Structures are given as C-alpha cells and as structure tokens.
Amino acid sequence: MDESGGSGQPRSGTDESTERRPDRTAPATDPTRPDPTPSDTAHADSEPENGTEGSQGTDGAGDTGNGSADRPEAQDTTRPEAPQSTSAPADPGTEEGAASGADEPRRPRPDAPTPHDHQATPHLDRTFAHSGTTKGRPPQRPKDPRGGLLMGRPFGVPVYVAPSWFLVAALITWVFGGQLDRVLPELGAARYLVSLFFAVAFYASVLVHELAHTVAALRFKLPVRRIQLQFFGGVSEIEKEAETPGREFVLAFVGPLLSLVLSAVFYGAMQFVEPGTVPGVLLAGLMISNLIVAAFNLLPGLPLDGGRMLRAVVWKITGRPMSGTVAAAWIGRALAVSVLVGLPWLTQSGALGSDAVDNVGMDTVMDALLAAILAAIIWTGAGNSLRMARLREHLPELRARNLTRRAVPVETDTPLSEALRRANAAGARALVVVDADGNPVSLVREAAIVGVPEHRRPWVPVSGVAQDLTDGMRVSAELSGEELLDALRAAPATEYLVVEETGEIYGVLSAADVERAFVKAMARPN
Numbered sequence: 001m002d003e004s005g006g007s008g009q010p011r012s013g014t015d016e017s018t019e020r021r022p023d024r025t026a027p028a029t030d031p032t033r034p035d036p037t038p039s040d041t042a043h044a045d046s047e048p049e050n051g052t053e054g055s056q057g058t059d060g061a062g063d064t065g066n067g068s069a070d071r072p073e074a075q076d077t078t079r080p081e082a083p084q085s086t087s088a089p090a091d092p093g094t095e096e097g098a099a100s101g102a103d104e105p106r107r108p109r110p111d112a113p114t115p116h117d118h119q120a121t122p123h124l125d126r127t128f129a130h131s132g133t134t135k136g137r138p139p140q141r142p143k144d145p146r147g148g149l150l151m152g153r154p155f156g157v158p159v160y161v162a163p164s165w166f167l168v169a170a171l172i173t174w175v176f177g178g179q180l181d182r183v184l185p186e187l188g189a190a191r192y193l194v195s196l197f198f199a200v201a202f203y204a205s206v207l208v209h210e211l212a213h214t215v216a217a218l219r220f221k222l223p224v225r226r227i228q229l230q231f232f233g234g235v236s237e238i239e240k241e242a243e244t245p246g247r248e249f250v251l252a253f254v255g256p257l258l259s260l261v262l263s264a265v266f267y268g269a270m271q272f273v274e275p276g277t278v279p280g281v282l283l284a285g286l287m288i289s290n291l292i293v294a295a296f297n298l299l300p301g302l303p304l305d306g307g308r309m310l311r312a313v314v315w316k317i318t319g320r321p322m323s324g325t326v327a328a329a330w331i332g333r334a335l336a337v338s339v340l341v342g343l344p345w346l347t348q349s350g351a352l353g354s355d356a357v358d359n360v361g362m363d364t365v366m367d368a369l370l371a372a373i374l375a376a377i378i379w380t381g382a383g384n385s386l387r388m389a390r391l392r393e394h395l396p397e398l399r400a401r402n403l404t405r406r407a408v409p410v411e412t413d414t415p416l417s418e419a420l421r422r423a424n425a426a427g428a429r430a431l432v433v434v435d436a437d438g439n440p441v442s443l444v445r446e447a448a449i450v451g452v453p454e455h456r457r458p459w460v461p462v463s464g465v466a467q468d469l470t471d472g473m474r475v476s477a478e479l480s481g482e483e484l485l486d487a488l489r490a491a492p493a494t495e496y497l498v499v500e501e502t503g504e505i506y507g508v509l510s511a512a513d514v515e516r517a518f519v520k521a522m523a524r525p526n
Contacts, residue, residue: 148228157214157224159207164231172199176285183281198282202289203229205262209293210234212258216251232377233293240482241392245316245324252308259294263287301332303381325389332382340375344368394521395481403517404477404498404507405429409438410462416449417457430508432497433466442466443473443495443508467493474499477506488514 148162173195180191187194210227213236217224225237242248266287273279297305307328314324347367407430410419419431431444448465467473472491477498479487488496488511498506 148230154211155214155218157218157227159227160229162228162230165203165229168231169196169199169203172202180281183276184278187278194278194282198285201282201286203234205259205286205290206234206293208262209255209259209297210236212254213238213251216254220247220251222251232374241321242312245312245321248315249309249312252305252312255305256294256297259290259297263290263294266290299335300328301335301378301382302328302385303332303378304335307332307382307385322389322393325385329382329386329389332385333379336375336379336382339378340371343371343374390522394518395485397481397521398484398514398517399480400475400484400498400509401477401506403513404509405513407432407505407508409434409440409505410444411436412441412463413461415458416444416452416460416462416465417454419444419462420449420457430495430510431462431466432505432508433462440469440497440505442468443497445494446510447494467495469497473497475509476501484514 148160148165151159151161153159173192176195176198177192180187180194184191206229207227210229214224214227217236217238220242222242223239225239228235228237238251242251263286266283270280270283270287273283298309299306300310301307302311302325310331311321311324311328314327315321318324344364344367348364406426406428408419408423408426408428409432410422412433412435423429423431430446432440433442433444435441442463444462444466452460452465470491472487473493473496475484475487475496475498477500492511494511496509496511498509500506
C-alpha cells in the first residue's frame with residue numbers, strides 16, 4: 001500500500017493570520033502575551049553591542065537522511081500571539097531611572113541613534129536590491145522524524161522497521177509455529193525458528209511490494225520520503241500525487257502486481273521441493289501470503305491500492321481528481337464496515353477453510369479483534385485521503401503576496417524601542433535589519449522582541465534580536481501553493497524575507513501566518 005502525502009501542512013505557530021494592511025501595528029508589547037522563552041530572554045538581556053545571532057543550520061518532515069544539525073534559536077516556534085499595539089519609548093525620567101540600578105546596562109554607542117532621536121527614517125522609502133551580501137551559513141534541511149530502525153536506503157529512499165513490526169513478527173511466529181506443529185511435529189521447538197524465518201521472509205515480500213511503488217514514483221519524478229514496515233504491512237510515503245490519472249493508476253497497480261509475481265515465483269519453486277518438508281511448507285506459506293496481500297490491496301477502496309486505481313478511473317472519466325477521491329474514500333469506508341462484520345462471520349461459518357466447530361472461545365475473540373483493527377485502519381485511511389485531497393484543493397489559496405506583513409527597514413545599531421516606534425508610525429508589523437547600503441542582512445524575530453522588557457528596549461540594538469538572512473530565507477512574492485510550502489520547508493524558520501522579482505523588499509512572511517491561512521482555508525466547505 002502506498003500513501004501519497006501531498007506536500008504536507010505548514011509548521012505550527014501561534015500568530016494570528018494577517019494580510020498586508022496599513023493599519024496593523026508593529027510587533028511590540030502586548031500584556032496578554034505568554035512569557036518569552038528562556039533562551040529569548042537570556043539573549044535579549046545580554047545586550048550585544050554589535051553583530052547578529054548566528055544562523056545555524058537545522059525533518060519532517062521527510063526522512064531524507066541529509067544529516068542533522070541543531071536548530072537555531074530563531075527557529076523556535078513557541079511564538080506569542082500576534083502583536084496588537086506598541087508604545088513609544090517611555091518618559092526620559094523613567095528610562096533613566098530604569099537604567100540606573102546596581103546592574104546598570106551599557107549605553108548604545110555614541111554614533112547610534114538614541115531613543116529620543118525622533119528623526120526621519122533614513123531608509124524608510126528606499127528600494128533595496130536583492131543582490132546585497134548576506135551573512136550566515138546556508139540552512140540545512142531539518143532532521144526528519146525517524147520511522148523506527150533504519151534498515152537501508154534502496155534507490156536512495158530510507159527503509160524503516162517500526163517498533164510494531166517486532167510485535168507482529170512475534171505474533172506470526174507464534175501462529176505459524178502452531179500450524180507447523182500439526183504439519184511437521186518432528187520439528188519440536190525448532191518450529192519457532194522456522195516460523196521466525198517465515199515472518200522475516202514475508203515482510204521481505206512486503207518490502208518488494210513497497211519498492212515497486214517507490215520505483216514507479218521515482219520514475220515519474222515524485223519524491224518519496226520513506227518506506228516503513230509496520231504492524232499491518234508497509235507504507236510508501238510519496239510526497240506528491242501523480243500529475244495524470246494514467247500515472248496514478250500505474251503507481252497504484254505495480255504493488256499488487258509485484259505481489260502476484262512473487263506468489264507465482266514461490267509456486268514455481270514449490271515444484272522443485274518435496275511436499276511436507278520445511279522448504280515446501282515455507283514456500284507454500286509465502287505463496288499464499290503474497291496472494292492474500294495482492295487480493296487485499298486490490299479491493300477498490302482507499303487507502304488500498306485498489307482504491308487508488310478506482311480513483312484514477314473516476315478521475316479520468318470526470319476530469320476531477322477530487323471526484324475520484326470522494327468515490328474511492330466512501331467505498332473504502334464501506335469496505336471497513338464489511339470487514340468488521342464479514343470477517344468474523346466468514347471465519348465462524350468455515351468459509352475460510354476451517355471447521356466451524358473449531359472456531360470458538362479465544363479464536364472467536366482473535367478474529368473479532370483482527371477485524372476491528374483492519375476496519376479501523378481502512379476507515380481512518382479513507383478519511384485521511386479525503387482530508388489530503390481537500391488540502392491539495394486549497395493549497396493554491398496560499399499566496400506569499402497576500403500573507404506578507406508590511407516591514408520597516410532599520411539599521412543594525414538602531415535601538416529596539418526606536419525601531420518599534422518607526423514601525424508603528426508606518427503601520428508595519430515587521431522589521432528588516434539593513435546595512436549602511438540598505439541591503440537586508442537579518443530579520444528581527446518577533447519572539448525575541450517579547451523577551452526584551454520594555455524598559456530595556458532603548459538599550460538593546462535590533463541586531464541583538466535578529467536572525468541572519470540566508471538564501472533560503474528569501475522567498476519570492478509570486479510563490480503560492482505547493483511551491484510556497486516547499487520553499488518554507490527547505491529552510492525552516494519563523495520569518496522569511498519576501499522580495500519582488502526585481503529584488504526589491506516586499507515584506508516579511510511569518511510561518512505561523514501561513515499555517516493560520518491554511519487552517520482557515522481548510523475550514524471552508526468545498
């Protein structure tokens with residue numbers, strides 16, 4: 001069974017969704033905000049005289065195995081609510097009194113503007129080129145969440161064995177061992193070693209099934225995050241869906257096809273061994289199990305491969321992939337109900353090859369439990385497929401230009417309180433730190449602003465609460481949908497500099513604003 005994951009949702013945050021509006025206020029003080037994180041407070045209290053925070057390299061979401069690095073402080077997503085208001089610097093007497101304790105903070109450099117220099121902003125109306133030199137190292141892809149024990153990377157795709165596999169391996173060993181005791185009683189306790197070998201060989205067959213999906217996806221230039229072997233088989237996590245119904249059909253069909261081929265291979269191998277021997281029993285078990293895997297996955301309901309094939313057919317007929325998803329998902333839910341009711345009934349009636357009189361007691365409970373688990377997996381998978389389809393339909397509504405906050409450029413040594421005053425005056429909600437030539441070098445982090453007490457802001461330069469810009473943190477104002485999400489995932493951060501195609505600064509994009517717009521779009525009915 002393969003699982004097309006789309007491009008995933010944007011990272012979480014807590015800002016309110018916002019558009020470019022001139023009447024919004026700067027990211028300043030709000031007494032109702034949550035307390036800042038310790039790292040932000042400690043950094044703000046250090047009052048650096050110059051320089052900016054180091055921009056360290058950083059999964060997700062996918063298991064790509066590109067190495068790992070500690071995330072920078074700037075990527076902390078425990079962010080406060082979006083700002084509502086700000087204040088101009090406090091009265092001079094108040095500021096001097098606050099600054100004159102036993103722990104007297106350092107004064108800004110003489111050449112830096114003071115909190116009371118309410119002069120015109122030198123670069124407020126200037127257009128800045130994208131070609132300016134930026135600081136910091138290029139970001140690395142985040143370390144993606146592991147899916148269990150890494151077994152290898154065939155075709156460059158990581159294969160994980162989930163912890164639940166060991167449970168099902170033990171269950172298969174126990175059940176198959178009981179069957180061997182009736183067929184080959186002379187094995188004694190060694191039958192459990194043979195059963196364990198069968199469990200491993202069976203999941204190797206499942207891996208071949210999933211590799212068929214993976215190879216087809218790579219052939220169609222669809223990224224595959226990982227393959228995971230788990231309790232009920234395996235999952236190939238394909239990050240994007242096929243572009244045409246024909247490719248979708250092929251992508252789904254190759255898995256069951258390989259299982260049928262394996263079943264035929266094991267059947268052919270049985271002709272060369274003695275029946276009733278260990279090799280004969282193992283080959284017969286693998287032939288039957290692969291046949292069951294193929295037949296089960298060909299059932300026409302999502303999230304099974306047969307459901308994806310049905311989706312492709314309906315997509316081809318109607319011209320709308322969403323119509324195919326809806327049809328296959330509801331048939332998948334009907335299948336879930338059928339499995340829940342029908343599997344125990346078939347077992348009890350002896351239709352699956354066992355005597356009805358033997359199916360009592362613990363066997364009845366096990367059959368009902370197995371049916372309930374299978375039904376839950378199918379029902380949940382069908383619902384997830386519907387949600388993912390809705391996600392893809394709403395992705396084009398996410399446009400960087402519409403979600404960008406207005407930004408005010410400030411020089412590196414500008415006191416934080418003065419920068420916030422300028423942002424208020426301009427109706428902006430973000431600050432971009434620029435060098436003497438007007439080239440953007442860093443972004444002031446909203447979470448770090450909250451960590452600076454208001455009475456200390458006149459003595460903290462904006463560079464002390466900013467994150468260095470890297471190439472990955474510059475995004476085009478024309479990006480939308482999946483392209484926008486791909487750009488944000490490539491360089492995880494809390495804020496991004498949005499630029500026009502000409503390189504001019506357009507504003508600042510908050511990752512939390514993107515998520516908020518996404519959630520809002522998903523809440524609307526189709």
